[in-house]
Amino acid sequence: MNSDMPRLASIAIVVVAGVSVALLPVLAKRPPARPISPIDYQAYTSNALREHFPNVPLVTQDKRTVRFYDDLIKNKVLIIQFMFTNCEQYCLMVTPNLVRVQTELQKRAAGRVTMISITVDPVHDTPGVLKEYASKFHVRPGWQFLTGQKSDIDQIRRGLGVYDPDDKKIEHMNVLTIGKESSGQWLAIGGLAKPEVIVQTVLSLTEHSVRRTADQAGSRLTNH
Amino acid sequence: MLNRRDLIKLGLYGGTAGMLHLTRLDSGVLAWALDEVNRNSGSDWKPLAAVKPFTQALPVPPVIKPVNPSTLPGVQIIPGATYYEVRMRQGTAQLLPGMPTVIWGYQGTYLGPTFDARIGETTVVRQHNDLPVTTIVHHHGGHTPGISDGAAIASQRVQPGTFKDYIYPNDDDICATHWYHDHDLDFTGHNVFMGLQGCFLLHDDVEDGLNLPGGPGDPAQSGEQPFDLPLVIQDRIFDFNNQLSYNPFGHDGCIGDHFLVNGAIQPSVRVANRKYRLRFLNGSNARFYQLSLSNGMPFHMIGSDGGLLAASTDVKSFLIGSAERYEAIVDFSKLKVGSHVYLNNCMAQTNGRRPDGLSTQCTNAHPGPDGVGSLLRFDVAFSAADPSTFRPGQNLRTLPIYGSPTVTRNWLFERSNGAWQINGQFYDPNRIDARVKLNTTEVWVLQNGGGGWWHPIHIHRNQFRIVKRNGQAPGPLEQGLKDVFVLEAGDTVEVITFYNGNAQVGNYVMHCHNVEHEDMAMMMRWTVS
Numbered sequence: 001m002n003s004d005m006p007r008l009a010s011i012a013i014v015v016v017a018g019v020s021v022a023l024l025p026v027l028a029k030r031p032p033a034r035p036i037s038p039i040d041y042q043a044y045t046s047n048a049l050r051e052h053f054p055n056v057p058l059v060t061q062d063k064r065t066v067r068f069y070d071d072l073i074k075n076k077v078l079i080i081q082f083m084f085t086n087c088e089q090y091c092l093m094v095t096p097n098l099v100r101v102q103t104e105l106q107k108r109a110a111g112r113v114t115m116i117s118i119t120v121d122p123v124h125d126t127p128g129v130l131k132e133y134a135s136k137f138h139v140r141p142g143w144q145f146l147t148g149q150k151s152d153i154d155q156i157r158r159g160l161g162v163y164d165p166d167d168k169k170i171e172h173m174n175v176l177t178i179g180k181e182s183s184g185q186w187l188a189i190g191g192l193a194k195p196e197v198i199v200q201t202v203l204s205l206t207e208h209s210v211r212r213t214a215d216q217a218g219s220r221l222t223n224h
Numbered sequence: 225m226l227n228r229r230d231l232i233k234l235g236l237y238g239g240t241a242g243m244l245h246l247t248r249l250d251s252g253v254l255a256w257a258l259d260e261v262n263r264n265s266g267s268d269w270k271p272l273a274a275v276k277p278f279t280q281a282l283p284v285p286p287v288i289k290p291v292n293p294s295t296l297p298g299v300q301i302i303p304g305a306t307y308y309e310v311r312m313r314q315g316t317a318q319l320l321p322g323m324p325t326v327i328w329g330y331q332g333t334y335l336g337p338t339f340d341a342r343i344g345e346t347t348v349v350r351q352h353n354d355l356p357v358t359t360i361v362h363h364h365g366g367h368t369p370g371i372s373d374g375a376a377i378a379s380q381r382v383q384p385g386t387f388k389d390y391i392y393p394n395d396d397d398i399c400a401t402h403w404y405h406d407h408d409l410d411f412t413g414h415n416v417f418m419g420l421q422g423c424f425l426l427h428d429d430v431e432d433g434l435n436l437p438g439g440p441g442d443p444a445q446s447g448e449q450p451f452d453l454p455l456v457i458q459d460r461i462f463d464f465n466n467q468l469s470y471n472p473f474g475h476d477g478c479i480g481d482h483f484l485v486n487g488a489i490q491p492s493v494r495v496a497n498r499k500y501r502l503r504f505l506n507g508s509n510a511r512f513y514q515l516s517l518s519n520g521m522p523f524h525m526i527g528s529d530g531g532l533l534a535a536s537t538d539v540k541s542f543l544i545g546s547a548e549r550y551e552a553i554v555d556f557s558k559l560k561v562g563s564h565v566y567l568n569n570c571m572a573q574t575n576g577r578r579p580d581g582l583s584t585q586c587t588n589a590h591p592g593p594d595g596v597g598s599l600l601r602f603d604v605a606f607s608a609a610d611p612s613t614f615r616p617g618q619n620l621r622t623l624p625i626y627g628s629p630t631v632t633r634n635w636l637f638e639r640s641n642g643a644w645q646i647n648g649q650f651y652d653p654n655r656i657d658a659r660v661k662l663n664t665t666e667v668w669v670l671q672n673g674g675g676g677w678w679h680p681i682h683i684h685r686n687q688f689r690i691v692k693r694n695g696q697a698p699g700p701l702e703q704g705l706k707d708v709f710v711l712e713a714g715d716t717v718e719v720i721t722f723y724n725g726n727a728q729v730g731n732y733v734m735h736c737h738n739v740e741h742e743d744m745a746m747m748m749r750w751t752v753s
Binding site: 041042044048161162184185186187188197200204 | 316323326356357381409410465641645654743
């Protein structure tokens with residue numbers, strides 16, 4: 001588990017784990033880190049959303065093992081896609097759409113946005129299969145394709161709200177999750193949205209960094 | 225042991241906890257059941273500090289004071305206009321006992337100040353964005369030029385550290401309960417949840433002539449609330465530190481388990497044993513309410529989203545979807561001083577898809593996460609003269625008739641490809657889906673494509689009248705001016721309007737006002753030229 005998880009999030013996780021142990025990793029008890037004041041709103045929110053990003057292991061198309069939160073989410077501005085290589089409908093259209101997004105992002109914001117695609121069919125989609133898939137679509141560096149344990153991937157999808165209550169097969173897969181981890185700003189957008197719309201959406205998150213206003217810096221919470 | 229409220233809090237937030245289901249028991253009673261539950265909750269978790277219901281006085285947001293335009297460098301000078309200056313900023317509010325809640329608000333308050341304007345009086349508002357994110361201010365209900373409408377279009381964004389002057393001509397509306405709220409692209413749900421909402425009231429001579437409660441000749445008694453009361457109803461979720469807890473991954477619609485009126489959790493309000501004008505505004509992100517009074521008294525309904533109805537009509541309860549407004553006269557004159565009346569919600573709803581159904585047992589000081597219970601208590605606490613002259617059933621005003629439509633447009637709202645679409649398309653802020661010509665009459669047919677989802681659809685720029693709901697004439701509450709139309713599962717609603725106003729050109733949007741659906745692309749852009 002994340003070693004520097006602040007105390008407030010730990011409490012929430014303990015409760016959730018108490019209710020539903022099977023879905024979450026066991027929380028290791030660690031000394032509490034410095035609590036984040038809610039006055040530092042974006043940092044506080046980012047931290048509060050931490051429970052949505054299980055730090056489960058995933059394997060890249062290059063057979064490298066990475067942790068979902070530590071290596072893919074933390075401090076990133078990113079686009080997350082769920083797909084599977086045998087998909088003959090939406091992801092077949094979404095992936096080329098994202099290739100155009102990647103091309104545009106490399107021109108306008110090289111290195112500032114990462115892209116990840118996570119298979120929902122990890123039994124079939126081994127790293128080798130994903131590598132071939134990425135190569136077929138001429139995916140360039142900066143966009144990783146990931147596989148892993150089905151239960152871990154399901155946990156990620158639940159955390160991101162990327163599952164369809166009405167359709168167990170499609171399961172929201174053509175919806176992209178876009179966010180900026182450090183500010184806690186997250187949104188979802190249709191995977192078939194025009195590449196320019198996706199590009200503008202993600203770029204708007206890179207435009208301004210966290211800014212403390214005089215008001216925020218000057219006010220204090222009492223009873224804390 | 226966690227109780228029902230604790231469990232739902234976990235179930236509602238995050239989606240990583242067990243799934244909760246509302247289950248109908250043999251007795252007909254609804255109960256909560258949690259799947260995948262391990263009830264061994266030996267943690268050091270403490271429940272939220274509870275608010276004792278009806279112990280907080282109902283706040284009424286103050287009316288904002290105008291400023292001299294000379295204090296607004298570079299502002300456009302318009303003869304006769306009234307000028308205001310607002311700062312969108314972070315603040316704190318004492319919403320729960322103990323630690324204050326960090327909020328985002330107009331002037332840094334959880335509900336912004338109320339604007340009070342007259343028809344024909346131009347309002348200019350300089351909105352400073354002191355927040356760390358972009359914002360867009362929408363005047364909801366206003367007949368506003370596109371540039372000041374505040375639609376979710378990137379060019380409308382107010383960047384952090386900058387300001388924008390919004391100009392509202394208020395030229396073709398009638399007296400009404402409008403409001404203003406954030407409308408940023410992709411983040412409206414979060415931003416309004418944090419408190420970026422406020423009332424925008426319009427007045428006119430017709431209204432003055434009716435001598436309604438709380439009108440110009442009926443001022444509030446010293447130390448008491450006015451006889452014309454806005455009631456902004458919201459549901460919210462808090463975390464364990466009393467902080468507003470918005471889930472940006474909850475795309476079906478944010479359903480809260482704490483109920484606020486005018487920014488206080490289940491408050492009470494001292495009223496006199498006489499008539500009041502109540503302006504109900506559903507400021508919730510996704511929840512529908514069915515409002516009633518605990519003693520069975522009627523609401524004498526006098527207005528809908530866009531202003532007064534043609535005639536007052538009595539109802540015992542009414543449905544109000546997100547962003548809808550209804551105005552009612554409520555007569556406390558038959559009640560003894562010392563008695564209490566509760567404003568109840570009888571509609572159970574536990575997710576963003578649609579309400580679960582009506583309950584008959586609505587008087588309940590502790591609404592569960594289904595929302596059924598008492599939202600506000602009226603304490604009949606004093607006597608006061610009533611110079612207002614309202615009579616139930618009286619005629620109120622003549623409503624516009626729009627003539628024959630020259631264009632009919634069909635709009636299908638549906639869940640498709642795992643998200644929400646209009647006519648098979650996700651929102652693209654760069655795509656224009658309808659080009660309306662000035663000074664024409666159009667009929668728009670709004671159809672819910674199914675899946676059992678409910679959608680409160682809002683169209684910007686104009687007030688509309690409902691021609692038909694599911695092929696029938698609309699009910700009495702929907703015969704007035706409307707800008708939000710609740711599409712229940714399978715509904716088709718035909719609405720008509722006349723697109724007048726030479727200043728009101730440019731870009732507008734239509735969208736679902738379940739703001740999570742809106743943020744997830746259930747929106748389309750249209751223009752007037």
